[in-house]
Amino acid sequence: MLIAMEYKIVNIVVSGHLGSQINLEKLLELDNFSYDPEYYHGGYLRLSNGLSVTIYRTGKYIIPGVKRLEDIEPSFDEMIRYLSKLIDVSNAEKPKIRNLVISGKLEEKLSLEELAIKLPxxxxxxxxxxxxxxxxxxxxxxxxxxxxxxxxxxxxxxxxAENAIKKLKKLLKS
Known part of the structure; x- marks a missing residue:
């Protein structure tokens, strides 16, 4: 059976650490930062590309919802530009991919019952x-x-992710 498929990145979650503890109340001086400790223990920095960075007192930050690998570094750089106006971010670590999600479609329908028996x-x-x-x-x-x-x-x-797709193709061919 020939396995033809198409796929695309649908979500990337990246995170890192700013290098020190953060006073989230101080970041409220930024127009694009929101923080309500009664609602949630993290604050949100809105970026110009529509993404939001969640920042925690511990210094950890998370950027969910990235759609393209090329958007990771510019999003990080913009976050650093904003934060550096108010806090020391000289020890901030570049973001690491924590979860990359790919969605795709095979050209044919599958019998999941058969695959459940056949695949490990x-x-x-x-x-x-x-x-x-x-x-x-x-x-x-x-x-x-x-x-x-x-x-x-x-x-x-x-x-x-692409290695997993190759492995999937190989498993489906066998």
Whole structure:
């Protein structure tokens, strides 16, 4: 069986540390920062590209919702430009990919029942979840659906996600 597929990045979550503890109240001086400790213990810095950075008192920051790898560094740089007006960010670490999600579609429909028997390391209980869960390692998972759609979650790099897709193709061919 020839396996043809298309796929794209649908979400990237990156995070890092600013190098020190942060006074979130001080960041309220920025027009694009919001923080309400009664609502949530982190504050939100809105970037010009529409992304929001969640910043915590510990200095940890998270940038969810990135759609392209090329947007990671400019988003980090913009965050640093804003924060450096009010706090020392000289020890801030560059963001690392924590979760890269890819969505795709195979050219053909799948029999998840057959695959659940044939493939190793799978979970399939259609009464609980309509897809087959294929675990490649502790953090990397592929969700497969009857329609031929698939989602790769938990990758730490594009290379890791693409390797999972290659492995998926190989498993489906066998």
């Amino acid at each position: 390391n799978v979970e399939y209980d259609p009464e609980q979840f309509p897809g087959l869960i294929l675990k490649f390692n502790k953090s990397l998972t592929v969700l497969l659906f009857n329609s031929g759609r698939f989602v790769v979650v938990g990758a730490k790099s594009l290379e890791e």
